[in-house]
Amino acid sequence: MTKKEPEQPAHERPTAQRPAQERLSAAETWRALYRYFRPHRWVVALGALCTLIGAATGLAQPLAAKALVDRLGSDDSIAGIILLLTALVVIGTAIESVGAYVLERTAESVVLAARRTLIGRLLRLRVPEVERTQPGDLMSRITSDTTLLRAVTTQSVVSAVAGGLTFIATIVMMGLMDVVLLSVTLGVIVLIGGAVALVMPKIAQSTERAQEAVGTISTALERAFGAFRTLKASGAEARETAAVQAAAQEAWRHGVRSAKWQAVAWSSVGFAVQVSFLAVLGIGGARVASGAISVSTLVAFLLFLFYLIDPVSRLVEGVSQYQVGSAAIARIVRAERLETEDVTEPDRRPERTGPAAVAFEDVTFRYREGLPYVHHGVSFDIPGPGMTAFVGPSGAGKTTVFGLLERFYDATGGRVLVDGRDVHEWPLAELRSVIGYVEQDAPVLAGTLRENLLFGAPGATGDEIQDVLVRARLDTLVDRLPDGLETLVGHRGSQLSGGERQRVAIARALLRKPRLLLLDEATSQLDAVNELALRDVVAEVSQEVTVLVVAHRLSTVTLADRIVVMDAGRVRASGTHDELVAADPLYGELAATQFLATPA
Numbered sequence: 001m002t003k004k005e006p007e008q009p010a011h012e013r014p015t016a017q018r019p020a021q022e023r024l025s026a027a028e029t030w031r032a033l034y035r036y037f038r039p040h041r042w043v044v045a046l047g048a049l050c051t052l053i054g055a056a057t058g059l060a061q062p063l064a065a066k067a068l069v070d071r072l073g074s075d076d077s078i079a080g081i082i083l084l085l086t087a088l089v090v091i092g093t094a095i096e097s098v099g100a101y102v103l104e105r106t107a108e109s110v111v112l113a114a115r116r117t118l119i120g121r122l123l124r125l126r127v128p129e130v131e132r133t134q135p136g137d138l139m140s141r142i143t144s145d146t147t148l149l150r151a152v153t154t155q156s157v158v159s160a161v162a163g164g165l166t167f168i169a170t171i172v173m174m175g176l177m178d179v180v181l182l183s184v185t186l187g188v189i190v191l192i193g194g195a196v197a198l199v200m201p202k203i204a205q206s207t208e209r210a211q212e213a214v215g216t217i218s219t220a221l222e223r224a225f226g227a228f229r230t231l232k233a234s235g236a237e238a239r240e241t242a243a244v245q246a247a248a249q250e251a252w253r254h255g256v257r258s259a260k261w262q263a264v265a266w267s268s269v270g271f272a273v274q275v276s277f278l279a280v281l282g283i284g285g286a287r288v289a290s291g292a293i294s295v296s297t298l299v300a301f302l303l304f305l306f307y308l309i310d311p312v313s314r315l316v317e318g319v320s321q322y323q324v325g326s327a328a329i330a331r332i333v334r335a336e337r338l339e340t341e342d343v344t345e346p347d348r349r350p351e352r353t354g355p356a357a358v359a360f361e362d363v364t365f366r367y368r369e370g371l372p373y374v375h376h377g378v379s380f381d382i383p384g385p386g387m388t389a390f391v392g393p394s395g396a397g398k399t400t401v402f403g404l405l406e407r408f409y410d411a412t413g414g415r416v417l418v419d420g421r422d423v424h425e426w427p428l429a430e431l432r433s434v435i436g437y438v439e440q441d442a443p444v445l446a447g448t449l450r451e452n453l454l455f456g457a458p459g460a461t462g463d464e465i466q467d468v469l470v471r472a473r474l475d476t477l478v479d480r481l482p483d484g485l486e487t488l489v490g491h492r493g494s495q496l497s498g499g500e501r502q503r504v505a506i507a508r509a510l511l512r513k514p515r516l517l518l519l520d521e522a523t524s525q526l527d528a529v530n531e532l533a534l535r536d537v538v539a540e541v542s543q544e545v546t547v548l549v550v551a552h553r554l555s556t557v558t559l560a561d562r563i564v565v566m567d568a569g570r571v572r573a574s575g576t577h578d579e580l581v582a583a584d585p586l587y588g589e590l591a592a593t594q595f596l597a598t599p600a
C-alpha cells in the first residue's frame, strides 16, 4: 500500500538555497550597513568633525598664502603670517589624528559587533541550513568579510561626508576668487567624475567574487582537514592542494580586478586635477594678462585647486570603500538570514523524571522539497523503559527517526511524540535536555577527556563523572592515561580507539542524565572486549531509561526488549527476536546475513 504524501507539507520550510544566493538591493545594503553604523553615529560624527576641522585649517592656508603674496609688494612683515600658517598646520594635524584614532577605534567596534552577531547565530543554525551551506564559507564570513566592514562603516561614511563638505567649501572659495576659472575646473571634474561613476559597481562585483573565492578556500581546507587521514590514504594531497590553490588563484584574479578598478578611480582624481590645473593655468594666465584678475588671485585659485585633490580623493575613496563594504555586507546579511533555533534554556526544571515515552504517529518526512520521501507513514509506540532496536536495510530511515526526535528536522506530516506531547510543543532546549544522543561516528571534540565528558553537562560533579566512567567502562582507561581526565584527545579524538571514542560519547550522553538515550550503533566491527563492554553498558542503562538503538549487531538485537523492523521508510514488523525470526522473512534474512557476525 502506498500512502499519499501531503501535497504541501506543514513543517517543510521552503528556504532551500534561498539565503545563500539572494542578492541584496542597494536599499537593503544601506539599511544593513546603517544598522551596524547606528550605535556609533555620535562617535563617528565626532571623528568627522575632527576631520573637517583638520580640512578647514588646510583650507585657510591658501588664504594666508594670498595675503603673503599681497604683502610681498609692500614692506609689511611676513613673520606673523608664517607663524599663523605654522600654527594652522600643527593644530590641523593634531585634530585630524585624534579624529583618525576615534574613527579607527569605532571601525574595530563595528567589526566586533558584526562578528558577535554572526557568531551568536551560526552555532544556533538549524541542521538543514548547515547541510545546505558550506561551513568553511560560513566561517570566512566571520573572519574575512567582517574585516572589510571596517573601512566602509566609518572611513567610507566620514570620507564621503568630510570630502563632500570640504569639496563644497573649496568650490565656494574658488567661486569667490573667479567664477570663470571655477566653471573651467568644474567642467573637467564633472567629465572625469562621470567616467569614475561607471567604474564603481565593478569594484563591488569584483570584491564580492573575491570574497566568495576566499570562502571557497576555507571550504576546501575544511574538507581536507575534516578527512585528513582519508586524504593521505587516498594520495589526494596534490589534487586537494590544487583545488585550494585554484580557489586562491580565483580570489587573486577578482582581487586584482577590484584593485584595477580602484586604481582607475584613484588615478582619475589626480588626472582631473592635473587637467584642470593646465586649463586654469592657460585660461587664468590670459585673464591675468587682460587684467580681469590679479596674480595673487590666480595663485590662490591654483592652491585651492590642489586642495581640491583631498576632498575629491576622499569622495572617491568613500564611494569605492562603500562598494567593497557592500559586497561584504551582502555576504554577512545572507548568513544572518539563515534560519536559527531558539535554544534558550527553560526557566523551570523539567517536572517529569523516569523513562520517557516515545511514539511516532503516521510520520511522513523528506529532507528537502524535491527529494524523495524517507518516511512514508512511520508509526510505533514505545512506553519505556527498556531497549528498542531499530533494524532494517541501509537507507530504510532508521537514523532519520533520531533526527526527528531531536527536532534536527521537522516531520512533514504526522506526529512525533515524547511523553505523549508533540515535539513541536516542547521548548527545544527542554526537549533536548531529556535526550542523550550518541551519533554513529561518535564524535569526540578536540580538548581534554574531561572537557569532552562535560560538553553536555558542564555542571556535573566529580562523583557523577566517576560514576559514568565506571558505567561506560572507561575507568581503567582513565587510570592508565598519564594525565587521566586531563589527557588531550586530539582533533576529533584521534588519540582514542574507535571503541573508546564510542564509550566517551556514551559517557557524555549519560552525564546529561537523559530520560531517553538514542544510540546509533557503529557499523564497524569492535573487538570482543569493547563489544561486551558496550553491550553491558546499554543493557544496564536501559533498565531505568528508554533506550533506542539503531542496531547493526546481532548481540544488540538479541538483547533488545523489542525490535522495530523498518524497510523503505515504513515499519514492517515489530516484536522480539524470536517472534520476528519466526514471523518476518526480511528480519530472518537480516539476522542470518546482514547483522555483523557477533556472538548472540
Ligand SMILES: Nc1ncnc2c1ncn2[C@@H]1O[C@H](COP(=O)(O)OP(=O)(O)OP(=O)(O)O)[C@@H](O)[C@H]1O
Binding pocket: 131, 367, 368, 371, 374, 392, 393, 394, 395, 396, 397, 398, 399, 400, 401, 550
Ligand atoms: N541529511 C540528509 N539530507 C538528505 N538526505 C538524507 C540525509 N540523511 C539521510 N538522507 C537519506 O535518507 C535516507 C534514510 O537515511 P537514514 O540515515 O535514516 O537511513 P538508515 O536506515 O539509518 O541507514 P543506515 O543503516 O545505512 O545508517 C537515505 O536514503 C539517505 O540517503
